[in-house]
Amino acid sequence: MARRARAKEGLDTELADLPSELRWREWMGRVEAVIFASPEPVTRDVLVRVVGRDCNLDLIIDDIRDELRGRPYELVAVAGGWQHRTRKGFADAIRAATGLGDQVRPLSQHDSLILMCIAYFQPITRGELSQFFGKEVSRDMIGHLRSLGFIAAGPRSPQPGAPYTFVTTKEFLSHFGFDTLRDLPDMEMLEDAGLLSKEKLLAGDIPLPQDDEASADETDDSF
Known part of the structure; x- marks a missing residue:
């Protein structure tokens, strides 16, 4: 039923025609895009909708985190899901620019x-x-x-x-x-x-x- 639902949405989750490395990169991009677009932590149940059945989400998350090292934001596990958050070291800069930290x-x-x-x-x-x-x-x-x-x-x-x-x-x-x-x-x-x-x-x-x-x-x- 899940595969039929995915097919109906028109999203190819298996990406069987792609070489394994490109398939993995595409899955990483989809997972990060879904998390980035959501104002709330995104659960595993949501993320499995955009990747193949054999995709290891934990390894995908680890690879995304590795790519974000040195960036001012990170991918954190929170409230049963994952969410992008700015690193604490940039709180003063955000507060000075936007005042958001004062709220x-x-x-x-x-x-x-x-x-x-x-x-x-x-x-x-x-x-x-x-x-x-x-x-x-x-x-x-x-x-x-x-x-x-x-x-x-x-x-x-x-x-x-x-x-x-x-x-x-x-x-x-x-x-x-x-x-x-x-x-x-x-x-x-x-x-x-x-x-x-x-x-x-x-x-x-x-x-x-x-x-x-x-x-x-x-x-x-x-x-």
């Missing part, structure tokens, strides 16, 4: 702590988050993270009242440069660095910043 969505320390807990302990309820911090996590705070596209409603919790849980999104992965949740920093590494203690979190011993307005001025767009 980064702000995350206060307050927001970052909440988002970190959702990422590590999802699916998690607002009540459980409040318990972690010994202070209520407001609906407005959850709404802010949802408006940024970083979290979404998850399955209902089996707790009494079946409250909603919250989970991170593909936008979260994309924004922070993760391919999957398995790319999150290891919990033990964070504990060793003194950045996070699971025991303290579960005991509610990590307080949120007391002054919400002050913390909102201290933006932190890292994770």
Whole structure:
């Protein structure tokens, strides 16, 4: 069925008439063009539509990356797909020329702590988050993270009242440069660095910043 669909589209994916080297170059060009044209990370399922059945996409991606060495942009694995992104070393130049770097969505320390807990302990309820911090996590705070596209409603919790849980999104992965949740920093590494203690979190011993307005001025767009 997939081959019939490709034939109907009029795209020769096998390229059997081309020598192997030219066939490979054509597949590389198609894959890079599809990724370049997309504003979102492109998944494997999309890319296989433009190459032959025997094409190894991982090797294609590796060859494209090799050709981009020394260029101001690179091909990265993010949010379950691939995307072209400018290298971090050119951020100042982009900001100076376009101001785009000044439009980064702000995350206060307050927001970052909440988002970190959702990422590590999802699916998690607002009540459980409040318990972690010994202070209520407001609906407005959850709404802010949802408006940024970083979290979404998850399955209902089996707790009494079946409250909603919250989970991170593909936008979260994309924004922070993760391919999957398995790319999150290891919990033990964070504990060793003194950045996070699971025991303290579960005991509610990590307080949120007391002054919400002050913390909102201290933006932190890292994770």
